[in-house]
Amino acid sequence: MNGYTGLIDDYTMEKEALSYTDLQQWMQGMILRQGVEPGSKIAGHTIMDVVNASGRLSAMRHLDIYRGSYIARLRECMRNQFHTLAHALEAPLFEAFADDYLATYPSQSYTLNNLGERFPAFLEETRPDAGLALKETWPDFMIELAKFEYAISMIFDEAADGDTIMADEATPDEQLKLAPVLHLFHHSYPVCKYYLDHAQKKEPELPFPEESHCAVVRQHYKLGLFVVNRAQYHFLGLLQSRSSLAAAMESTGAQFQINMAGTIWEEWRKHFIGSGFFVRG
């Protein structure tokens, strides 16, 4: 037994040979197509026309190893990228959504980190109450959570200047500058709290609608997730859009009827510096 059995001599030209290009189209089609059977054909070629049987396996079973691994492999990656959503939806429903998503939007990227990029939009497109006048609320939460989880995975790895110095209590106000990796989120559900509770293995229940805001900051390459209130969200958003500290305080004070010059700012300042929101400018 020194060579491949059945490779060189046994190929009978019963059908016109597939070109190299067509053969790859054929195999990819067979892997991605659902419900393939031994008699299934692509470009007029069945599995037995293209794939060798071996001493132990039929041609179909050989191909099935690739077909089965394809979906299992990518489903696992989806579960890793959306682990909190998978908990919220529970495994069978998450798998059904993930499988449908992968069938509808097969990966077009060389990197798996983008695998779930269109998943939130897919959940929106396929929400079970689509077309109904009376909408259910839980799909809204799931879609917000999916967007948030994907965003977090991108923030974890986004490029940023690594040479910043974190601000501390002694840093003067005029030198406070927002951390280079800081993102703000506004949700109609307590998405960040749910995410954090799940991360801390608290088995959170599905939440009711409740407006929420949060900040995600990366410090020393680790992510920090912080629930913030509306006024803080507004204030940090102004700083992100390059308002000065004084202008952001004035706007926030006016809009939320709070005296930013007093103890409020002292508390926020301490909290924001302790949470890594500020670096030295």
Added chain:
Amino acid sequence: MDIAANINSIRQLRNPGLGLGLRSKHFNHILEQRPAVDWFEVISENFMDSGGRPRHVLRQIAEHYPVVMHGVSLSIGSTDPLNKGYLKKLKALAAEVQPLWVSDHLCWTGVNGLNTHDLLPVVLNEESLQHICARINEAQDYMERPMVFENPSTYLTFKQSTIAEWDFLRYMTEETGCGLLLDVNNVYVSSFNNDFDPVHYIQQLPHQQVVQMHIAGHQHCGDYIIDTHDRKVVQDVWKLFNLAWQLTGGVATLLEWDNHIPEFDDYHAELLKARQYMDALAMDQLTGTETKQPYEPGIAVSNPVDFLVHSMEL
């Protein structure tokens, strides 16, 4: 690029010893303990787009250890055009970490702009050989270095194949001057699945072009084997490693472990077993490689990739 110059470059690559795959689970241990590992192999795609911790860690590790870049997405066998954006990032990463060499697989990952994220088998015939050699030359010209290609684990063969895989690999080296990464476990897995003799396969390779070996564990499912990279190396694979070590004269060797990844010290200990299999064994110890292994029917995933998705730290 000059084929003879490539061949010469490949043959002058030094053997850095016994290496481990760099996995995020072990980042802190490696940075804090600086374990006595000869070198690390990094999955190129885990780092080439990273602007966060993975790239930051790699920079530090590359300062203290020799590094080899191993890719899974070049798709050298695909009939789609080579992805220039991918190659650009690959080259930029190589410029930054200065790897000993850059490797990928003899495979394709998708066509029509899609990516299955699998290492799909290539039909082995004159048409594919010409196509792939042209692409290797194109990639090597762009990268300005000879590249190294690994034999993948395969789970089917095509009726249209007319060239044995070991010959195909040899022709590749002759036409392009590329190097080979001999995955001994893949030879074993493919030989079981596709009815060929793994000893003959290894004997027929162009041994001077082999710059690296992979060893790994696999899952035996009864009537087929899946290359799961999730357990210790079986005795039969160690025997094949011994044969390959003798025939190549000893090359850089790496233990792959991509799923159910153990603690660093256990991973390293499994790698160091390779030292026991470097001395010559008698031929009768090398034949009859198919020994009884426990069968594990059920779902096993070939080429596990979930470790390619970043594990985040909060």
